[in-house]
Amino acid sequence: MTWVASAQCGALGLLPGSGVSAIPSHAELTDAIGRTFTFAGEQAGAVEVRLIAAPEGIAMDDGFLCYSAHFEMPPGVRLPQDNYRVSRADGVAWDLFATPTRPTAQGAGTMCVVIHRAKIQDSQQAASSGIPDQGPA
Numbered sequence: 001m002t003w004v005a006s007a008q009c010g011a012l013g014l015l016p017g018s019g020v021s022a023i024p025s026h027a028e029l030t031d032a033i034g035r036t037f038t039f040a041g042e043q044a045g046a047v048e049v050r051l052i053a054a055p056e057g058i059a060m061d062d063g064f065l066c067y068s069a070h071f072e073m074p075p076g077v078r079l080p081q082d083n084y085r086v087s088r089a090d091g092v093a094w095d096l097f098a099t100p101t102r103p104t105a106q107g108a109g110t111m112c113v114v115i116h117r118a119k120i121q122d123s124q125q126a127a128s129s130g131i132p133d134q135g136p137a
Contacts, residue, residue, distance in 0.1 A: 023115055024094050026067040029054035032088065037071065039098070039111065040085040049073055049111065052104075057114060066116050070101065073109035086113070 032051050040046040049071040057066030073079065081100060087093040098111040 022094065023096075023117055024069070026054065026056065026065065026115075029067065029069050036089065038085075038087045039071070039079065040087065041079070041082045043082055044079050044084070047073065047077055047079065052110070057116075060116060063120075064116055064118055066114070068112055068114045069096075071098070071111045071113075072104060073111065075108060078109045079111055084111075 029051065033054055035051055037049050037051060038046050039049050051069060052072045053068075053070040055068055055070075057068055059066040079098070079100060081098065083095060083097050085093050086096050086098075096113045098113045101110045101112040103109055
């Protein structure tokens with residue numbers, strides 16, 4: 001089992017073929033902005049959240065990609081830094097490490113996942129999912 005982790009606001013997921021989940025690609029996240037996801041964790045139970053941003057980040061070096069996902073919590077909900085099963089409505093799910101970040105201007109809590117992944121892993125996932133390879137970032 002191979003893990004990818006971030007020292008920024010948090011990312012943790014299993015690589016393709018490990019039997020649990022693949023790390024979401026940047027394209028998957030960008031396409032899902034505005035959609036609802038479920039965060040499920042041992043401490044928090046299940047919470048419906050909304051993906052509000054998926055910006056590119058600064059990669060460790062030329063062999064890596066970096067991007068993040070920012071989720072808005074429902075009013076009054078705050079979650080701790082933890083590993084969460086993040087699920088889409090279609091049943092696709094990822095095990096990710098998320099960290100609370102600054103609330104929105106309206107006061108809603110937010111969670112951030114940062115992903116650092118080798119470009120070769122991104123190409124392999126794209127090939128196995130039928131998504132065209134976007135080449136070097």
